[in-house]
C-alpha cells in the first residue's frame with residue numbers, strides 16, 4: 001500500500017470518527033474510490049462522550065457584555081415538542097474527505113480539563129499586550145466543558161468579566177445563558193465559552209489588531225484541546241477574525257462556515273441583541289441551524305416568553 005492509500009484511509013477514518021462523535025452512526029455514501037481497499041470499511045467504534053458536564057475550567061467572569069444596555073427581551077420559551085431525529089450534518093458543510101484542519105495531537109478527554117487549566121495559568125502570566133496587561137484585574141481565559149460539542153467565541157472581556165475572571169457573566173452573559181438553556185435546551189456547563197482576547201480592552205474599546213494577533217494562539221490551543229464539533233461565533237470581531245474575512249455580519253450569519261474544518265455558525269453578539277431586540281429572530285434561526293445539525297430537538301416558539 002503506498003503513501004496515498006494510507007493518507008486516504010487516515011482521512012476516512014478521521015471523518016468517520018468525527019461523525020460518530022456527532023451521534024451519526026450511518027450515512028449514505030457514494031461509491032468509494034476504486035483504489036480504496038475493502039479493509040477500511042469496518043465500522044468505526046462509536047466514541048462515547050462524557051455524559052456528565054465537567055466542572056468549569058476557570059473560576060472567574062467577563063466583557064463588553066457588561067455595558068449598560070436596555071432591558072433584555074427574553075428569548076422565546078421552549079415548549080415540549082416531539083423529539084426530532086439527529087440530523088446529518090448538512091451537505092454544504094463539506095465532504096467526507098475534508099481535511100480536519102487541526103493538526104495538533106488529540107488530547108484524551110480525561111486529560112483536557114488539566115490541559116485547559118495549564119493553559120489558563122499560562123494566560124494569567126501573559127504580558128504580551130502592554131496596555132491590556134497593565135489595565136486588567138483578571139485574565140479571562142474561558143470556561144466550560146473541556147469536551148464540549150459546542151464552543152461559543154466572543155470578542156473580549158468587559159468590566160464584570162475583568163472583575164470576576166469569568167466569560168459572559170454580565171447582562172449580555174445572561175442573554176447568552178438564555179440562548180443556551182431556554183433556546184437550545186442545553187446547560188451552560190455543557191458548552192465552552194471563550195473570547196478572542198483574554199484581557200479587557202480599556203473602556204471597552206475594540207481590541208487592536210496587534211492584540212488579537214498576540215492572543216489568538218491561546219484560543220487556537222483551546223479549540224485544539226477541546227475539539228468541539230461545532231463553533232458559534234458571537235459578533236463581528238470574533239466572526240471576522242476566525243473566518244479571516246472583512247464581510248459584514250449580515251452576510252456571515254445565517255449560513256454554515258468552517259473554521260479549520262469545524263462546522264461554524266456566526267451570529268449576533270448578545271450585547272448587540274440587547275441593543276437591537278429585533279435581531280433576536282436572526283439569532284434564533286442561527287441557533288436552530290446549530291440544533292438541527294447537533295440533533296437537538298427544536299421546540300416551537302412560545303408566546304410572550
Ligand code: SF4
Nearest residue numbers: 126128129199214215
Ligand atoms: S490579551 Fe492575550 S496576548 Fe494580550 S496580554 Fe492578555 S492574555 Fe496576553
